[in-house]
Amino acid sequence: MSNYPHRPAIESDGYAPTLKRLNQISRLLDNAITIPGTQVGIGLDPILGLIPIGGDVLGLMLSVYIIIESARLGVSKASLSRMVVNIIIDALIGAIPMLGDFFDFAWTANNYNIKLLEDYLNSPGEKKKADQGFIIALFAGLFLLTIVLIALPVILIRMLWNALTSS
Structure with a gap:
C-alpha cells in the first residue's frame, strides 16, 4: 500500500482507502510494468506520451x-504547489518530441506526488489546509497548461506543414 512500512497515523486517520487508490493510480501511470532483470518500471504515462498531441x-x-484527491484530503499549499510543479515539469518536457518520451520514462511525477502526500499525512503537528481560492487558482493554471499542450503542437504542425507546402 504505502512506500513506507510504518504508517500508523495514516491508517488510523481513515486515509488508507484513498491513499491505497492513489498509490494504485500512481503505479499504473509511472511503473506498472517492470523491465525484466532491472528495477526500472514503465507506466501508462510514458506510453500515452507517444500519442501525438492528446497523449x-x-x-x-x-x-x-x-x-485533486490530495487537496480533498486537506494537503497544505506548499505540498500542493510541489505536486503541481512535478506534473508541470512532466507535461512540458514530456511534450517535446522524442526527448520528452525518454524523459517520461525517468521522471515519475506521480510517484513523487504520492511521496509528498504520504509525508504530509504522516507529519506530526498542526496541519494547515490550502484554502479554496488557492486550489481554484492551481486548477485554473493547470487548465491553461492543458490548453497550451494542445495548442502548441497544433501550431508547430501547421507551421511545418506551411513550410513544406510553400516550397
Missing part, C-alpha cells in the same frame, strides 16, 4: 486526479 494531455489529466 500528454491525457497523462496530465490523470496526474491531476492525484492532486
